[in-house]
Amino acid sequence: MLERLPVRPGDPVARELRQLRTDLxxxxxxxxxxxRLAERYFALASSEGxxxxxxxxxxxxxxxxxxxxxxxxxxVVRAILKQYSHDFSGAMRDLEAATREDPNNARAWSWRAAIxxxxxxxxxxxxxxxxxxxxxxxxxxxGCMAYLDGTTGKAAxxxxxxxxxxxxxxxxxxxxxxxxxxxLAEMSLRQGEAKQAEAHxxxxxxxxxxxxxxxxxxxxxxxDQARPEEVIPLLVDWVKSDILLLxxxxxxxxxxxxxxxxxxxxxxxxxxxxxxxxxxLHQQEEARFNLHLLxxxxxxxxxxxxxxxxxxxxxxxxILLEAALAMNEPAAxxxxxxxxxxxxxxxxxxxxxxxxxxxxxx
Amino acid sequence: MRTLxxxxxxxxxxxxxxxxxxxxxxxxxxEGSDLSGQWDIALRDLDFAIGLDDxxxxxxxxxxxxxxxxxxxxxxxxxxKLRSKGADxxxxxxxxxxxxxxxxxxxxxxxxxTCPEEVTxxxxxxxxxxxxxxxxxxxxxxxxxxxxxxxxxxxERATQSFELAKISALTQFVDYAREGVWHxxxxxxxxxxxxxxxxxxxxxxxxxxxxxxxRFPPAFxxxxxxxxxxxxxxxxxxxxxxxxxxxxxxxxxESAIATSVVLAALNNVFPVVHGRRWMVAFAxxxxxxxxxxxxxxxxxxxxxxxxxxxxxxxxxxEVGQLAIVSAFLPxxxxxxxxxxxxxxxxxxxxxxxxxxxxxxxxxxxxxxxxISP
Numbered sequence: 001m002l003e004r005l006p007v008r009p010g011d012p013v014a015r016e017l018r019q020l021r022t023d024l025x026x027x028x029x030x031x032x033x034x035x036r037l038a039e040r041y042f043a044l045a046s047s048e049g050x051x052x053x054x055x056x057x058x059x060x061x062x063x064x065x066x067x068x069x070x071x072x073x074x075x076v077v078r079a080i081l082k083q084y085s086h087d088f089s090g091a092m093r094d095l096e097a098a099t100r101e102d103p104n105n106a107r108a109w110s111w112r113a114a115i116x117x118x119x120x121x122x123x124x125x126x127x128x129x130x131x132x133x134x135x136x137x138x139x140x141x142x143g144c145m146a147y148l149d150g151t152t153g154k155a156a157x158x159x160x161x162x163x164x165x166x167x168x169x170x171x172x173x174x175x176x177x178x179x180x181x182x183x184l185a186e187m188s189l190r191q192g193e194a195k196q197a198e199a200h201x202x203x204x205x206x207x208x209x210x211x212x213x214x215x216x217x218x219x220x221x222x223x224d225q226a227r228p229e230e231v232i233p234l235l236v237d238w239v240k241s242d243i244l245l246l247x248x249x250x251x252x253x254x255x256x257x258x259x260x261x262x263x264x265x266x267x268x269x270x271x272x273x274x275x276x277x278x279x280x281l282h283q284q285e286e287a288r289f290n291l292h293l294l295x296x297x298x299x300x301x302x303x304x305x306x307x308x309x310x311x312x313x314x315x316x317x318x319i320l321l322e323a324a325l326a327m328n329e330p331a332a333x334x335x336x337x338x339x340x341x342x343x344x345x346x347x348x349x350x351x352x353x354x355x356x357x358x359x360x361x362x
Numbered sequence: 363m364r365t366l367x368x369x370x371x372x373x374x375x376x377x378x379x380x381x382x383x384x385x386x387x388x389x390x391x392x393e394g395s396d397l398s399g400q401w402d403i404a405l406r407d408l409d410f411a412i413g414l415d416d417x418x419x420x421x422x423x424x425x426x427x428x429x430x431x432x433x434x435x436x437x438x439x440x441x442x443k444l445r446s447k448g449a450d451x452x453x454x455x456x457x458x459x460x461x462x463x464x465x466x467x468x469x470x471x472x473x474x475x476t477c478p479e480e481v482t483x484x485x486x487x488x489x490x491x492x493x494x495x496x497x498x499x500x501x502x503x504x505x506x507x508x509x510x511x512x513x514x515x516x517x518e519r520a521t522q523s524f525e526l527a528k529i530s531a532l533t534q535f536v537d538y539a540r541e542g543v544w545h546x547x548x549x550x551x552x553x554x555x556x557x558x559x560x561x562x563x564x565x566x567x568x569x570x571x572x573x574x575x576x577r578f579p580p581a582f583x584x585x586x587x588x589x590x591x592x593x594x595x596x597x598x599x600x601x602x603x604x605x606x607x608x609x610x611x612x613x614x615x616e617s618a619i620a621t622s623v624v625l626a627a628l629n630n631v632f633p634v635v636h637g638r639r640w641m642v643a644f645a646x647x648x649x650x651x652x653x654x655x656x657x658x659x660x661x662x663x664x665x666x667x668x669x670x671x672x673x674x675x676x677x678x679x680e681v682g683q684l685a686i687v688s689a690f691l692p693x694x695x696x697x698x699x700x701x702x703x704x705x706x707x708x709x710x711x712x713x714x715x716x717x718x719x720x721x722x723x724x725x726x727x728x729x730x731x732x733i734s735p
Binding site: 006048 | 381382383384385405406407409410415418419420421422423424427460463464465466467491493494495496497498499501512514
């Protein structure tokens with residue numbers, strides 16, 4: 001056996017995809033089929049973390065991909081695919097066009113909020129979430145606002161509101177439950193409630209779907225709690241995912257496990273391969289890899305700064321603060337310090353790093 | 363509401379490219395009008411494009427890949443256009459292997475292409491998987507002479523041209539000469555053969571026993587004759603084999619070279635041939651020439667500069683040889699009368715050479731591994 005395929009040909013998912021592909025091949029301009037196929041592939045990309053699926057989705061939309069003003073439904077899916085490759089400005093152009101054309105398009109508004117959150121543009125994110133209040137069911141509308149509030153200094157209130165809405169919507173699909181529970185866990189952590197956070201993580205983990213983001217966040221939590229031994233069973237089957245392999249290697253490194261060396265080498269060669277390709281999508285992970293596994297602080301700081309230009313979520317701020325701290329260069333993390341000030345973000349881990357950096361400057 | 367299901371993913375922008383994306387690795391070497399290349403393509407991608415998993419069990423086996431070699435070559439090579447001066451350089455697959463990259467198993471296809479004329483500007487059009495996965499990239503490594511260039515191919519940059527710097531005849535000559543020196547330096551079998559013939563050059567056989575020569579000139583002329591005849595002989599066969607006039611199976615050649623070392627070394631311990639060692643050097647030199655030729659073949663012979671490469675390589679071999687001889691002879695001459703030289707270096711050394719070469723002979727003749735050559 002040379003290679004195991006991610007989806008067996010006999011799988012229901014594989015059969016469905018094959019059917020859609022056959023239909024589309026017969027009639028490539030059938031928009032409804034094209035969009036269905038693209039959506040199925042995007043869902044696979046999110047659960048498996050494999051960017052090939054985004055490429056396949058893009059191929060399905062080929063007749064519309066380069067059009068300046070494609071139909072509304074294409075605009076939204078195209079934006080979602082563009083943001084996956086971190087083309088945030090391209091994605092935002094499409095989403096703005098979509099909400100202009102259809103101000104009641106909840107999906108376009110929610111993706112706008114998502115991208116503004118990544119860019120730490122909280123004012124615009126609030127406008128997007130407000131637009132959603134009138135359009136979406138309670139859980140989504142509340143979820144959007146709570147996500148924003150939970151990031152900007154109101155974690156306790158956000159946690160309260162979102163838990164209440166969650167309790168009233170117990171029939172939500174598992175994907176939604178995992179998303180809400182992961183957010184609740186993050187809000188708990190920001191209040192220093194590790195036990196509560198863990199309960200949320202575990203509840204999300206036992207939902208019957210895979211989610212890269214949840215696994216990464218849960219593993220980071222266990223690493224922060226100095227429980228690396230629990231990370232290994234969680235991620236042992238996910239070595240093909242770079243972001244999860246990083247967490248696995250961090251756990252093995254902490255445990256001085258023999259596998260650590262092999263996994264560090266694997267990560268190194270994958271980052272090298274990405275560099276060969278000219279990708280800059282891994283910089284946050286690559287910075288963590290350099291700082292915590294290679295001890296290459298200088299490179300870690302350079303990568304974390306570069307990453308901050310594109311992505312400004314709490315975990316992006318964290319690696320920038322940590323790398324600057326390791327290099328004794330508080331000025332290098334000035335933008336992350338400013339962000340912490342402005343956003344009122346509460347995470348105690350970030351606050352501690354920021355305090356240390358500020359005391360260095362004095 | 364259909365949109366609801368995917369709404370969730372929104373509030374957390376996806377962890378982009380959690381996996382390594384789809385890349386292929388394309389290495390091309392240009393030489394004169396010839397192109398040779400190696401193309402590594404992920405089995406997963408090939409399976410998606412042309413279907414490799416015949417058994418439908420979700421595992422791709424070596425047997426399944428092998429059964430599809432022709433399909434892989436046809437599919438991939440149809441999506442790689444190599445052009446020079448507006449003319450196509452048609453490519454064909456020469457060999458298939460499998461290799462592991464950081465994200466899984468890849469099919470490795472070696473290929474060769476010939477352009478109508480010497481390539482000065484190579485135009486490459488790459489469209490592998492362009493219709494299936496626009497995120498796919500082809501990572502090119504282009505070698506020409508000592509220069510290496512890299513480039514990334516994707517749907518937005520599907521056709522790119524590369525100017526190939528003209529390689530001067532002198533550079534080529536020096537390159538091949540360097541390879542010749544290097545080969546004699548690492549080619550222990552040639553060195554040991556030469557040493558076996560040179561060891562007795564500072565001695566003479568008298569009444570069944572070896573005695574030191576009394577003067578330097580006879581020793582020098584003996585060495586001169588041996589080295590010259592060895593050189594002339596291997597130059598003849600090297601040229602004939604490199605030009606494709608004669609071709610011998612490499613296992614036979616390598617075994618014969620090992621045999622020549624055994625016989626030359628044993629002749630010092632149990633003298634059969636003496637006085638005319640230059641003839642032995644000539645006879646066996648013919649065989650060693652075939653050995654050099656196979657190295658030259660592996661290096662690749664530039665069609666436009668065959669003679670330059672041949673002469674350069676041969677001269678390199680001679681320079682390497684001369685260096686060994688000039689290091690050996692003065693030392694051997696000084697030590698020739700000592701017990702150390704006559705018993706230890708001459709007898710002990712000859713026996714050791716015979717043993718090592720005997721092991722090579724067994725390894726090469728029976729295609730097995732006992733020690734490294």
